[in-house]
Amino acid sequence: MKTLKFKTNINCGNCLSKVSPILNAESGIAEWNVDLQDTEKTLTVKTEDLNPEDIKKTVLKSGFLANPK
Template sequence: MDTLKFKTNIKCGGCIATVTPFLNEAVGEGNWQVDTLDPKKVLTVETSTAEVVKQAIEKAGYKAEQLN
């Protein structure tokens, strides 16, 4: 498993509540977190594939761009 980071438009607790079921289903509960204090709203995920994360975020109505 790799630790991947994504720039997102997840801004607040309400946004996190919206994406929670999608991310929990995609990567598992406790395997992700969003830093809403970071200007890039960085999502950190423990997973093997970035595509699964991006699809889950987009399904929830948000955007994610992988950071290098």
């Protein structure tokens, strides 16, 4: 399992409620978390087979940005 980290613009609980269904529906994501206390609002994703571009596209579906760190 690999861990990928992204700088995002997901900055509040309301933002999380919008992105959560999209990330939860992605079968390739085993686990994910957004650190809202971090200044870069870091999204951490654990996956076996997805690459950073896959995660970036998935987050974009919910209207947010995710740039690999």
